[in-house]
Amino acid sequence: MSGHGEAQGMISAKSGPLKGEAAVPGDKSISHRSLIFGAMAVGETRISGLLEGQDVIDTAKAMRAFGATVTRHGEGNWSVNGVGVGGFQEPADVIDCGNSGTGVRLIMGTMATTPISATFTGDASLRKRPMGRVTDPLSLFGTEAYGRKGGRLPMTVVGAADPVPVRYALPVASAQVKSAVLLAGLNAPGETVVIEREPTRDHSERMLLGFGADLTVEKTAEGHVITLKGRPELRPQTVAVPRDPSSAAFPVCAALITEGSDIRVPGVSQNLTRNGLYITLVEMGALIDFENPREEGGEPVADLRVRFSPDLKGIEVPEERAPSMIDEYPILSVVASFAEGVTIMRGVKELRVKESDRIDAMARGLEACGVRIEEDEDTLIVHGMGAGGIPGGATCKTHLDHRIAMSFLVAGMAAKREITVDDGSPIVTSFPIFETLMNGLGAAIRRG
Ligand code: S3P
DSSP, X not given: OOTTSOOOOEEEEOOOOOEEEXXXXXXXXXXXXXXXXXXXXXEEEEEESOOOSHHHHHHHHHHXXXXXXXXXXXXXEEEEEEEOTTOOOOOSSOEEOTTOHHHHHHHHHHHTTSSOEEEEEOOTTGGGSOOHHHHHHHHHHTOEEEEETTTEEEEEEEOOSSOOOOEEEOSSOOHHHHHHHHHHHTTSXXXXXXXXXXXXXXXXXXXXXXXXXXXXXXXXXXXXXEEEESSOXXXXXXXXXXXXXXXXXXXXXXXXXXXXXXXXXXXXXXXXXXXXXXXXXXXXXXXXXXXXXXXXXXXXXXXXXXXXXXXXXXXXXOGGGGGGGGGGHHHHHHHHHTSEEEEEEESOGGGGGSSSOHHHHHHHHHHHTTOEEEXXXXXXXXXXXXXXXXXXXXXEOOTTOHHHHHHHHHHXXXXXXXXXXXXXXXXXXXXXXXXXXXXXXTOEEEEO
């Protein structure tokens, strides 16, 4: 299956009890960053557990186009020979980031303070997504960007020849924007400061420190004030990428709603900027045990035992939790439809500018499956039907969005009738072994 090729319909039928271990692939956010930071260090960075999803492969190709040497040694084992901060060459061709908003936005930041130009594009989903949220702060460094109407790709970015450092308060809670500004700040003289009111995933800060950058994070009344000293020499690292908690969410949620299930999911991140879904599920009455807490690849992790949970209750998800579970609302809305009562998700308008408009995609698909939904610009409300299950029997549109495809395939595992997705091909962007892993646990997912 290719996220760039033909649509691939997929069907999920009622599944037996899920049993066994769900070892999900490496974290997508950390995988992108290990390639990009490796490219900014001088010398060889070794990476294990890299997610070999299409999004990350596209970032690896981009790093080569900017002059880094990126080599695959075996499954998940890669090395990057970096060119150093400010050492990027001008790419000879257009940079195609495929489906990846994280890839394109982080790479734009990385080249924005080097005097080269690059033209970026992506698939039909990425070409609809706003880039102004990144190019606006980059313009403060002296970077120029010329894109389509509304700041859309294809877009040419002209790096600042004489960058100045920047102080920027994030207008949206976005780790991609925060990271793009920090990456641009690496090659600006002096101190670049980013202020975030609500904490978002902190992998860039943790990894920049690991690579030897001079970075501090201060908690103030304004929020987190992140200060980065420009022009460091980054030291190559050995990076062990932990498993992706956003991918783990799919087998975890499938087990919660599929009768008789009892599975283990090893190494799930407990990083407070990523674990909002797991806190929410426990509040809903999910039977999850967090065992063997430890550190892996610099992240706090635990092994999860997850059992079928017949007494899930709808809840109101606190708005301030949104950044720590932003990619998990689609699968949460599936779990909510198998809970008793109403689940209210407010403060979620960022979902409208993801790989698809995820509020709309989930609302339309769940409605087609017989679930009552309410929505407005910033809110999604699911009227749960209880553990007896939702009717299903519909074809749901995925709009080139991997998480929408996987969410409806999970819903089909416990719905009364089969659920079809019109296109499962984008699943390869983040979770290439999804179908094999889920069927290995006992799911009945097939192509069709
Ligand atoms: C990501 C940040 C989030 C998230 C995306 C990965 C990252 O996007 O949705 O999947 O790796 O920085 P935003 O920063 O736009 O919220």
